[in-house]
Amino acid sequence: MTDTSSTGQARGEATAPRRRALYRLMRYLPLVAPVLLWAVPCWVLLYTGQHWPLPVTAGGTALFVLGLVAMPLGMARGHGRRQQDAAAVLGDTLLGVSWVLFTWSVLLGVLLRPALAGVGDGQDRARTVAWAVLGVSAVLLAWGYAEARRVPRVRRLDVRLPRLGAGLDGLRVVLVTDTHYGPLDRARWSARVCETVNALDADLVCHTGDIADGTAERRRAQAAPLGTVRATHARVYVTGNHEYYSEAQGWVDLMDKLGWEPLRNRHLLLERGGDTLVVAGVDDVTAESSGLPGHRAHLAGALDGADPGLPVLLLAHQPAFVDRAAAAGVDLQLSGHTHGGQIWPFHYLVRLDQPALAGLSHHGARTVLYTSRGTGFWGPPFRVFAPSEITLLVLRSGN
Template sequence: MTDTSSTPTTEGEAQVPRRSRLLRVVRYIPLIAPVLLWAVPCWVLLYTGQSWPLPVKLLGTALFALGLVGMPLAMARGHGRRQQDRAAIIGDTLLGTGWILFTWSVLLGVLLRLALTVAGVGGSQDRARIVTWAILGVGALMLGWGYAEARRVPRVRRLDVQLPRLGAGLDGLRVVLITDTHYGPLDRARWSARVCERVNTLEADLVCHTGDIADGTAQRRRDQATPLGTVRATRARVYVTGNHEYYSEAQGWVDLMNELGWEPLRNRHLLLERGGDTLVVAGVDDVTAESSGLPGHRAHLAGALTGADPTFPVLLLAHQPKFIDRAAAAGIDLQLSGHTHGGQIWPFHHLVRLDQPALAGLSHHGARTLLYTSRGTGFWGPPFRVFAPSEITLLVLRSPQAAASPGTGRADTSA
């Protein structure tokens, strides 16, 4: 394995990403989202024909008002200057709870009520109470299940990926992808160790981490990240920055990953050689790096490929799927990304799709470029995953020059 290329600092800088449609929508969300998240469930559960006793209405309204006021205050203390982990846990949990209640209040408040009316079930008050208990029951189920999904060790998702330019000597190369571990206010050091143990059962040639290691500085989250040093790979362990590193001293995370034995691919590449064939393993900083103001941090694909033989196939690590436009234009063979979390809490994936070209899985872009988008290994913020399971991904690279392998391009999930 040969280490080549360095990070250029004076030319060929990537353009600042254009403001996306999602960002234009998100700018107004902090003003209206808290009100909608708590006012809509309050109205549907308490004031749409149920005729609850006055004490029930007053207590219920007080609880929703507490959520409306407490959520932004706790999040400000937890994620603002004070960085109070306990407040962050409370605020994030309230955010997830509010989102789930809002979602099912809207869906069941309209669809179930309509279905009951069409079926002629009871009077309006009976239907209202059925809807209320259905929302509370489904909400509790989603919260419990979503919490368990977020905290468990991810299942392994296996995928055979054929790369037309991959030499026969590299056929069967095992690439493990973890991403978006998001070590944070909830101490997940034991979870981190168990994730690394599962990765080590996969006998990887190459292990990749495509960023968003944590929320917080490397010094603060060091204990949770330290198990990453136990990950084994026969060839290399490589890492690129995600956008969350640039919220919390990105260079500290680059230094810690290097200390733990990982190769930070900051606009540079490695050559992986086997059986007389070569694969270029390249990485770029996150697309938000340049706006962070950190010297030398930016997404610079040309720099990452400097010195690489253009006839060699290229595996590129880039945190956000949206980098695929540049990758496809450069003829990259396979890009590995994370960032989306698969939406994390349904139906948030609709908003993610406004900002990213892919939500999860394998997709084709341009003449030959493939993109694999992981749903992420951990979770961000609210400790819930609903209809968006986390994953550790095993990609087995296949060469058309080798004997055909049944099932190429099909994915399966194992515990």
Template sequence: MTDTSNTRPTDSEAQAERQSPLHRLMRYLPLIAPVLLWAVPCGVLLYSGQHWPLPAALVGTALFALGLLVMPLAMARGHGRRQQDWAAIVGDTLLGASWVLFTWSVLLGVLLRLALGVLGVGEGHDRARIVTWAVLGVTVVLLAWGYAEARRVPRVRRLDVQLPRLGAGLDGLRVVLITDTHYGPLDRARWSARVCETVNTLEADLVCHTGDIADGTAERRRAQAAPLGTVQASQARVYVTGNHEYYSEAQGWVDLMDELGWEPLRNRHLLVERGGDTLVVAGVDDVTAESSGLAGHGAHLAGALSGADPGLPVLLLAHQPKFIDRAVAGGIDLQLSGHTHGGQIWPFHHLVRIDQPALAGLSHHGPRTLLYTSRGTGFWGPPFRVFAPSEITLLVLRSPQRPTST
């Protein structure tokens, strides 16, 4: 028998041991987060020196306790096995409201209280009550504004993007990007139709959808997605999968987009030609595709570029910005992505940046690769957008060789 008492753990085993506390914490995060989201505002608004009358304190505490109880139950019922839309709406709305209330309870609970103390405004429970009413007022205003921002048709964001390898014949090519429409529990069929009407005013040569069409199966959300069939483009309408498709039978969405007249670019490309010049338009499945277990799905850039002339400029559709490292290695000229929602509800922006290399807008990577990250056309879950407006993007591609006007 071999004596293993002095055997040192391998590097991988040691790393697993070092990470285990974090893994344990992440396991309990779904339980910890809701408690923090409701308990912190409760403490700041009711029990930090306000001295509310006992009935008011009891009613307020009961409301926070009810929110803590209802939110996770509704989300589990709405997004779990039962997929009940009414429950998802309740749970998602409470999630967004609690996040905004938590954020401003923390910020104003510290900063405003400090400012009032410096200015000598109020004393004791009067100062604490000023903070309470300020937090509630800011929360109500931001939720009302955020709801209006989430439900409106996005404004068009237009920008010129110069690609050094783009031929003069393709100068001025109009590329419209929509993404993260997230058709879901709230019926947005009319909103979807208005978005498509807006896209059709932009006289696009190429229209791109970079995934996360919906939350739910294609069969379930067909009515909301159907207006996408009315989108017009002189050259092509192209689509790639997002991570949410892989929560909801991704192949069904690929088939529906094909049925609606869009080209699903599943690790393949097509060519856009004009004025004697050519642009390669390629697309890859989302990076979560391989772990989905769905046969034939996975992000493969080499497959997407197979057979393409390496001397031609490449426009790549990839749902998540973090695919940019592979795009740089593959010599891509411009990658179009979504996924981040621009953070959707501030200050969630800072958490998004932990996972993604870009939050929104145009960024440079490597020697020649550009990345455009859209803030998204719709919203996920909570029907609010706070300091993260949605967008329909019009990118006008420019060639350095374009003729100058005389």
């Protein structure tokens, strides 16, 4: 007979060194990543055979060094203890610029240079690659900025839930999430988002967290328009991970004052046409580690007292919660968190952490997950190949 305890112990001992090595690498990542983000574009644009005039090479190098210094400094002063909004805007913007330059320096340096083999001399090819990187990056950054700052388009789709009663067929659910009110004042944008939501004639409006970066006291003016949102039955809200960086209880209290129902591990019943839908919500999965008393993701508590025969719509900030939702037989989970990747190709890194990037996905025998790309943006004021959205889900009954 195999000793499973000793086998598991051996397996754990074998994987332990790899985990320790990964943790050591992650510790150095904040130091290495900024250097790579600025050094790679600098090398591709200036030092791969272009032979620019000395003032161009020296001036370009100085700009990249300035970016390398200013980006982490701005982010530290903006998002750290000082909370300086101007510094945060500078650091976040430079992060987005460096990410786009890095991405396209790598892609065009790898893809375009071989395609130019035999065209002109080495200097011509190097300069062609450099101008292509600058041109593509400039276009994507300008477009991405406009996409991030615009009022999101409305994404409409039907979601069929077999257990939904006929009286609830056609129920209109509007989802906003990841508004991320922050260093860039977006009070007017917030008001226009709320006007768009009100035009959708929703029965239920949901906000699945990450309202802002900053405390409720600091971002109150940007969040205030949420109080104007209308819904026939209810407006419901759950916390996201960013609330737990910014005094989460203050955001829960403010949303309550603005007329939203904070679903902190509890549910309410939505009744129409003789049928009932359980609308439940849980705190974000990071809540427990925040140390705030009573804050944790507790699905059993959220569903406590609900008739197990009724369909359940669950609000949970992170798509990763869907495993627990599927195990509990939840019919529909609404989430955000991923931003759809926000700036390509960050999409692929998000998929390493979350089971879905955006849109509808099915999990287990019953559970449908809808992951929004988010209504706002976090950090860099750019959205590249990941447009923001306000989502209108029309619930349909029957198979």
